[in-house]
Amino acid sequence: MNLIKIQAISRKEYYHLIRDFRSLYLAFIIPLLLIFLFGYALSLDVDNIQVVVVDHDQTDLSRDLIQKIGASSYFHVIGQVADDRIASRYLDDGMASVAIILASGWTANIRADRESQVQILIDGSDPNFAGITRSYLTAFMLRYNQNQLLDFLNRKGMEPIHPPVEGRIRVWFNEDLESRNFIVPGIIAIIIMIVGAMLTSLVVAREYENGTMETIRSLPVPAAEFLIGKAIPYFIIGLIDVLVSILMGQLLFGVVMKSSFWLMILASSLYLGVALSLGLLISSVTKSQLVANQIAVLITYLPSLLLSNFVFPVENMPGILQLVTLIVPATYFIDILNGLYLRNLGLSALWPSYVILTIMCGALSVLNLIVLKREGL
Amino acid sequence: MNWIRVRELVRKEFIQLFRDKKNRPLLIVAPLVQLILFGYVVTTDVRDITVGLLDLSRTPESRMLIDAIGGNKTFRITEVTERPVDMDQLLLMRKVNLGVKIPPDFSVKIRKGQTAEVQILADGSMSNMAAVRISYMFTVLEQFNNQVIRELHPVKMSYGKADDRIRTWYNPNLDSRNFYVPGIVAFLIMLLVMLLTSMAIIREKESGTMEQLMVTPLKPLELILGKTIPFILIAQAQMIIVTIFAVFWFDIPLVGSISLLLVATCLFLLSTLGIGLFISTISTTQQQAMMTTFFFILPFFMLSGFVFPVANMPKIVQWLTYLNPLKYFLIIIRGVFLKGTGLGSLWPQFAGLLILGLIVFWGSVNLFRKRLD
DSSP, X not given: OOHHHHHHHHHHHHHHHHHSHHHHHHHHHHHHXXXXXXXXXXXXXXXXXXXXXXXXXXXXXXXXXXXXXXXXXXXXXXXXXSOHHHHHHHHHTXXXXXEEEEOTTHHHHHHTTOOEEEEEEEEOSSHHHHHHHHHHHHXXXXXXXXXXXXXXXXXXXXXXXXXXXXXXXXXXXXXXXXXHHHHHHHHHHHHHHIIIIIHHTTHHHHHHHHTTHHHHHHSSOOHHHHHHHHHHHHHHHHHHHHHHHHHHHHHHHOOOXXXXXXXXXXXXXXXXXXXXXXXXXXXXXXXXXXXXXXXXXXXXXXXXXXXXXXXXXXXGSOHHHHHHHTTOHHHHHHHHHHIIIIIOOOHHHHHHHHHHHHHHHHXXXXXXXXXXXXXXX | OOHHHHHHHHHHHHHHHHHSTTHHIIIIIHHHHHHHHHHHTOOOOOOOEEEEEEESSOSHHXXXXXXXXXXXXXXXEEEEESSHHHHHHHHHTTSOSEEEEEOTTHHHHHHHTOOEEEEEEEEOSSHHHHHHHHHHHHHHHHHHHHHHHXXXXXXXXXXXXXXXXXXXXXXXXXOHHHHHHHHHHHHHHHHHHHHHHHXXXXXXXXXXXXXXXXXXXXXXXXXXXXXXXXXXXXXXXXXXXXXXXXXHXXXXXXXXXXXXXXXXXXXXXXXXXXXXXXXXXXXOSHHHHHHHHHHHHXXXXXXXXXXXXXXXXXXXXXXXXXXXXXXXXXXXXHIIXXXXXXXXXXXXXXXXXXXXXXXXXXXXXXXXXXXXX
8 A cells, every 4th residue: 555656646636626616616515505405495394284174154163173273383274265166276276285174064063962074185195294184183183072072071960071091292312303303414424425426436437538547557556546546535525524514404403413423423434435435336337427427326316315214214115125225325324323313322322333334335445446456457 | 490400410419329338227227216216115104103012000991002002003012111211222222113101000090080191202203204103193092082981981972073084185095106206207307308418518528529510510509409309309208108107007097188298398398408508508527517417406306395395395495496397397297197187277387387498498598509609
């Protein structure tokens, strides 16, 4: 291993980066944009459900029900319409996602101690949104009915009864149930993949396309030095991105890491190592910038987003794909991020993921060396 | 305008695109992988909730509650612990989604007619999932309450009950696939068209053949047409192929009209081709072009409602989404696929796509011509 040779290759790569100012600029802007978007604008939580009401009954009781729905922090009654058809137009046009229809005679049925139908229509096209909406509505109606029952019992002159069981919720790890708290850390995994794998996927292919690979072959630089030299500038960029992300998450969005900072840096470095060697490997195998970039998107960016337990839970996937998630590096990094950011875990609990990332990094580097050696480096 | 020259250029582009074997994965494998990924992976359904149990009461009443939870098909009691510490560990190590703690005085209180508190510990790390899990648990508790009250007061219980008939429209089983698969085509077209358009021009620049094109009798407009027509054809083919896949492979209902989809694709292409041209004008190397493309695609994707609902975004950002062609296209695709809506409902989206597309395309073409001269 010759440090001077590594330095020389790194400097060459550094000049490439500096000269191509926009790529460098984007390597810093894209992470900022992502953190900002995810922290500020994007949320999977449902707390502003637009409700349109058709009240054919128009009594105190029906108005009371509507008022109770509107008073809940999840629902927002945008208005009342006269006709069921208009309400369904609202759903078609996406102006409301829930329609509640009270038939005439609704109150009369309730007053006569009979079951009385409430028709509720939900726009189900977005299943995440609709599922949460439905469960809020069910819970709301159950509570409403329980009050009706207690009211009935008390009216019949029975002693006032209390509900037998009450659930006391304690939410752990993410007390306010804000999706931001798991998405902002998770986005670091995506950023590292974009900066690490997508930028480096172009690096060796560029040498082939420009014909400068011949020059490098004739240089007294062995494969290992070549690889390390190529990786170092991107490693530094990636690490700066990680630091900026941690800081922005904390300062702008109050997403605070509970566990040790150095464990985070260690994990990020390992994962960055995986990303860089993956990118370089793609680059030397494909030898074409366009194809390398597309493959990098396909096998690094998308799996990190989709197959890593980031937003979409692995436990919901079909069995084969659950196995696939085991070879996606982001799965382990997300696991570490979750432990460090939300659960305040240490190395004693998270070591398996660290070990696996180390093994992946090592194996990919060896593969890289083999490929480059075969190319005569 | 000479159509023969345009045709020859289109032919050249196609030959160039398909001669390179490495482009084949780009055109065929990449869309397929993405279709499968989104079709099978992307689901936010809450089906199987794992529960850890800590019963400090051990009475018939507490067992009744446990049966009520275990008997519900969404819940699966996977762990039964003896000590509170173990329960904490279960949650910490992600072994269970919810923990249920039944206190020692559980049945004493119920028999006295008081309210017994059951502690529910939820792993909130994925907040949207946690919210659904918690409300499912609440539903079970409320049902349990109704049952107990009925047993405690065995009088005739016909009280004025609001019977909620919830119906979910457009996607009755709340199948995530129905939501995501039709949307993929929008994403695929955007990605492929922007990237390939900008690449097709950048490569001419990089390999120096742009100079040769300049000395041919091709006019700038003919050059632009020749460079964009291949991708219009490819995008339409993709739209049709993905639709066939969605309907026959993934069983996605296609309620509306497919011709409306093809019209929408054309309008959508105006803006994506325009952006592709713009990128090729402002970039000099492939790397630059790719990074710039990515820079456009990321916010388009995130702020389109593809995964993250637009209604959840802050007001200012919601206004920004009006500049996002992908958002309009997605609303159209989902409307046509799931709701079967026609122009009557979707005209604002069509208008949005058209206006945005014309502005972007016209602007890019002008810029491109200026640079060419």
